[in-house]
Structures are given as C-alpha cells and as structure tokens.
Amino acid sequence: MTNPLLVIDSLHVAARRDGARRELLRDVSLDIAAGEIAGLVGESGSGKSMLGSAIGGLLPRACAPTSGRVLWRGRDLLQAAEVELAALRGAQIAYVFQEPMTALNPTLRLGRQLTDVIRRHGTGADATATALKLLADVRIEDPQQVFDAWPHQLSGGMRQRVLIAMAFSCRPALIVADEPTTALDVTVQAQVLTLLLALAREHGTAVLLISHDISVIRRACETVHVMYAGRIVERGPTAAVLGAPRHPYTRALLDCLPGRAQPKARLTALPPAGAAMPGCAFRARCPAAFERCEQEPPLGATSATGAAACWLNHRSESASHEGTTE
Numbered sequence: 001m002t003n004p005l006l007v008i009d010s011l012h013v014a015a016r017r018d019g020a021r022r023e024l025l026r027d028v029s030l031d032i033a034a035g036e037i038a039g040l041v042g043e044s045g046s047g048k049s050m051l052g053s054a055i056g057g058l059l060p061r062a063c064a065p066t067s068g069r070v071l072w073r074g075r076d077l078l079q080a081a082e083v084e085l086a087a088l089r090g091a092q093i094a095y096v097f098q099e100p101m102t103a104l105n106p107t108l109r110l111g112r113q114l115t116d117v118i119r120r121h122g123t124g125a126d127a128t129a130t131a132l133k134l135l136a137d138v139r140i141e142d143p144q145q146v147f148d149a150w151p152h153q154l155s156g157g158m159r160q161r162v163l164i165a166m167a168f169s170c171r172p173a174l175i176v177a178d179e180p181t182t183a184l185d186v187t188v189q190a191q192v193l194t195l196l197l198a199l200a201r202e203h204g205t206a207v208l209l210i211s212h213d214i215s216v217i218r219r220a221c222e223t224v225h226v227m228y229a230g231r232i233v234e235r236g237p238t239a240a241v242l243g244a245p246r247h248p249y250t251r252a253l254l255d256c257l258p259g260r261a262q263p264k265a266r267l268t269a270l271p272p273a274g275a276a277m278p279g280c281a282f283r284a285r286c287p288a289a290f291e292r293c294e295q296e297p298p299l300g301a302t303s304a305t306g307a308a309a310c311w312l313n314h315r316s317e318s319a320s321h322e323g324t325t326e
C-alpha cells in the first residue's frame, strides 16, 4: 500500500490485574489508506474495541501497549504525549461509538455540544452556522429543532446522526466507527450505516468499521480484517476474503449467517476464544495446516495461546489475501 494513513505494526496490548498480565491484542498489524472503508469483524471479546481504542490512545486505564507501533502518517502514536493525542482526536481521527447516549453529555443541549467541538478544533467559521449545516448534512429535517434539543429528547437513531455530524465536524482523515448501529432499531440501522458511508465517500474520509456482524462488513467495506482471540487471523479485499475464506474461523463466521447452514445440517460451535487448548483450535477443520498445528507446541498452559502460536506460523501462507484482486 503506497502512503497509508495508518499503519499498525505488530501491536501487542496487555491488561494488568492483581499483578497478573493478560494479553488482549497479539501481534496485530493493519494498514488503512486514505479514503479506505476497512472492516474489523470478530465475535464479542475478540479485541475489536481494544484495537480501535489503541489507535487514538483511548485504551482503558488497566490496559497498555507492550510492543509494536501505531503509525499515523508516519508518526508513532505510542510515543506521543496525551496532549498530542488529544489534539489529534476529533481533528484527524474521530470516533463514533455504539451507544450514542453515553457519548453525549445529558446535561447540555445538542447545539452546545456540537459548537463546543467545532470551536475546540478552531475551524474559524461561525460555529452555530457550521453546526446547523452539519445537522442538515446528516439528513436531519429540522436542524434548528435538534440544535435546541436535549439528548434524551431524541431517538437513538437521531442521536447517532448527531454523533456522526460531530465526527465529521472537523473533517477528520479517519473515523473509527465501533459498532455504530448495534444499539439501534433494525429499521434505522441500515439508514445510519448508509449515511455514515455516504459522508465518508463524499469527504474522502477513511473508516475503520468495527462490527461483530459479518453481513454489515460485507455490505460496507472494501477490505476486511477478521479478528479472533486478540489476533487478526485473515485479511484482504472483502470480496476475496468472504468469497473464498481461507481461515477456518472466517468460514465458521460465514456459516453462522442466516440461510447459510444446509437444511438439517448441524451448526458447529466455534472454538471458545478464551479456553485452554493445546495446538490449533481449528486443526480439525483446517486440513492444510493440520500437521503443523498438531506439532505446534502451545505457548502457555492457559488461554488460547496454542492456537495463537499456530496462526502466527501459518498465517502468511494461508490467511492473507494480499495482492488478491476483486
């Protein structure tokens, strides 16, 4: 990829609790180019939000990177001070989170919250006029009414539109959208996702769309990264990865889609992400890697480290679609 906006290079993140260390992200690498709509998919607890948070320096207090780099336009953000990260967030990297109510301040009218963001990043323009224009851009019919409203007076879908307006307010180069539609009614999920993507394309904004729902990723993203137990196990152009998945976990995710299971066929349970298991959790489903997986010694006695070791060793030959054309 020429001149990527974001390069995550062999990132490891661990949590510390009562003196014990638990690895949450293991050797994660991911590139995003300017304007690219990239997807990150995996089951709950696989580390998607942890990765999204690590990009903008928003990891929970108990969690920290232990090695690797997060290069933003070539600058390693893991070496940046909080003041630099705070300036970057909003201005260049914006976030849209799952639950709009928790991302908004319930004690401030929406117009005030929008103009605060606009003024903080100093675009110089009339903040009120800019806010009203942004509300119109997210297809809100009566921007003035929403500008004057309190967060609790809006529906979840409308609140998420306001947060999308806020995210675009400073024309960021990247939006990290962490399950942006999961908390919404099914009927508005598609509208909000379509809006987010349309604005991103219009402004040339790159998006890292985080979702547990592979059908959302399939519909929205040019590239996909599949995450399991803190690792990216497969990556590539969405059509290539989902059209011909190479990793058994990707195949298992696709098999979970409604309509995919054959009539009367049994749904096979996914291997548990946190369970202790020697060798590769997928060896029974992965003939190409079977022998190596069997021989691979587990890295540790607890957690899925045995599986991780295996993926680490055969990932490049079996699960990368690099260079694949759609």
Ligand SMILES: Nc1ncnc2c1ncn2[C@@H]1O[C@H](COP(=O)(O)OP(=O)(O)OP(=O)(O)O)[C@@H](O)[C@H]1O
Residues within 6 Å of the ligand: 015, 024, 042, 043, 044, 045, 046, 047, 048, 049, 050, 051, 060, 061, 062, 063, 212
């Ligand atoms: N504040 C925290 N301190 C320590 N560990 C955490 C913290 N938050 C999350 N974790 C752990 O990090 C791992 C990854 O969690 P993460 O929230 O990134 O998963 P996810 O894939 O985004 O799932 P979900 O879609 O349910 O949010 C999980 O094992 C989780 O228990």
